[in-house]
Amino acid sequence: MVIPVNTFGESYDITLQSGALDKASEVFDLDRRVFILTDSGVPAGYAERIAAQSKWAHIKRIRQGEKSKCFEVLRSILSDMLSCGLGRDDCLVAVGGGVVGDMGGFAAASYMRGVDFYNVPTTLLAQVDSSVGGKTGINLDGVKNIVGAFYQPRAVLIDPETLDTLSPRYFSEGLAEAIKMAVTCDRELFELIEGCADIKAALPEIIERALRIKASVVEADPYEKGIRRVLNFGHTVGHAIESVNMGALLHGECVALGMLPMCDVSVRARLTAVLEKYALPTEITNTPAELLPFIERDKKRSRGAINAVFAPALGTFEIRPVSTEEIEKRLEMIL
Numbered sequence: 265m266v267i268p269v270n271t272f273g274e275s276y277d278i279t280l281q282s283g284a285l286d287k288a289s290e291v292f293d294l295d296r297r298v299f300i301l302t303d304s305g306v307p308a309g310y311a312e313r314i315a316a317q318s319k320w321a322h323i324k325r326i327r328q329g330e331k332s333k334c335f336e337v338l339r340s341i342l343s344d345m346l347s348c349g350l351g352r353d354d355c356l357v358a359v360g361g362g363v364v365g366d367m368g369g370f371a372a373a374s375y376m377r378g379v380d381f382y383n384v385p386t387t388l389l390a391q392v393d394s395s396v397g398g399k400t401g402i403n404l405d406g407v408k409n410i411v412g413a414f415y416q417p418r419a420v421l422i423d424p425e426t427l428d429t430l431s432p433r434y435f436s437e438g439l440a441e442a443i444k445m446a447v448t449c450d451r452e453l454f455e456l457i458e459g460c461a462d463i464k465a466a467l468p469e470i471i472e473r474a475l476r477i478k479a480s481v482v483e484a485d486p487y488e489k490g491i492r493r494v495l496n497f498g499h500t501v502g503h504a505i506e507s508v509n510m511g512a513l514l515h516g517e518c519v520a521l522g523m524l525p526m527c528d529v530s531v532r533a534r535l536t537a538v539l540e541k542y543a544l545p546t547e548i549t550n551t552p553a554e555l556l557p558f559i560e561r562d563k564k565r566s567r568g569a570i571n572a573v574f575a576p577a578l579g580t581f582e583i584r585p586v587s588t589e590e591i592e593k594r595l596e597m598i599l
């Protein structure tokens with residue numbers, strides 16, 4: 265299955281296929297120097313299977329985890345690209361989750377002002393969300409993704425078989441991102457996730473439907489000036505929960521919680537049941553007093569206004585400015 269994505273007058277394909285790792289050379293041009301970025305938590309065989317398809321490949325393995333998304337690690341990646349003799353016509357392939365994808369994309373965007381970037385996402389979050397759309401970057405001084413660039417991959421290769429090795433917690437985290445897209449944009453996808461007895465068997469369809477939503481939204485609004493904000497459903501409160509809990513909860517878990525105050529009562533009941541079904545959190549344990557300062561901080565960064573996403577009914581959304589008072593009321597309603 266191939267899903268095309270068109271942004272900035274350029275297009276690239278997402279190839280979604282079981283066993284696709286061994287067919288990378290059919291989709292990527294690996295007949296040149298290939299710098300493969302992966303991390304210590306990704307089974308080593310995935311990067312090695314890509315490397316085996318090139319005459320000249322170098323594997324760079326960084327330490328797993330969000331802490332690696334920093335200047336020091338970026339510097340060491342760029343430095344290795346240089347010492348490997350990577351040239352303007354060579355390429356970088358990211359093999360891993362959102363951390364490796366975001367950093368790999370930014371390193372590719374920065375090195376020699378841009379070399380070809382291919383993405384092989386191996387977490388569910390990266391497969392349904394972060395590998396598409398061109399957002400790349402690193403964290404700085406505790407602020408997530410504050411340094412970065414929009415840089416589109418040349419191609420994305422998704423092999424759902426890589427999810428067999430993913431921990432259940434990260435699997436559910438990724439599912440939260442697919443649920444987020446389903447609640448706002450695709451009622452049938454929501455019902456598929458809600459009703460399916462065998463989630464593994466349903467995965468190819470879930471990934472495909474989520475990717476089609478993501479692709480259409482980023483095509484319509486590549487720089488997130490309007491409709492792309494729908495992908496931030498659950499983020500207004502989710503970011504605050506993430507900041508207060510300082511790493512105890514995963515991003516997708518915070519998004520799961522952050523969706524609850526932003527939907528209609530009828531949506532919330534079904535959403536809560538689905539989150540419970542997939543072992544995602546459904547109870548916000550922080551008080552509004554703890555969360556609101558972080559929401560205020562985000563508000564200041566966006567020049568005093570927060571545009572929040574609401575789900576008035578399954579498969580629909582509304583984007584409108586929201587006051588801190590309204591968020592407080594909504595939080596109190598569900599706590």
Ligand SMILES: NC(=O)c1ccc[n+]([C@@H]2O[C@H](COP(=O)([O-])OP(=O)(O)OC[C@H]3O[C@@H](n4cnc5c(N)ncnc54)[C@H](O)[C@@H]3O)[C@@H](O)[C@H]2O)c1
Binds near residue numbers: 328361364398
């Ligand atoms: N660019 C975007 O549009 C975008 C969107 C959402 C999130 N993000 C970013 O994505 C990051 C989170 O991504 P993530 O959840 O994939 O985290 P991650 O990249 O840290 O991966 C999670 C863990 O799973 C391990 N792993 C990866 N693939 C595996 C596999 N197949 N089998 C076993 N273990 C595997 C990793 O080593 C890591 O320990 C955050 O930094 C976030 O800011 C970016």
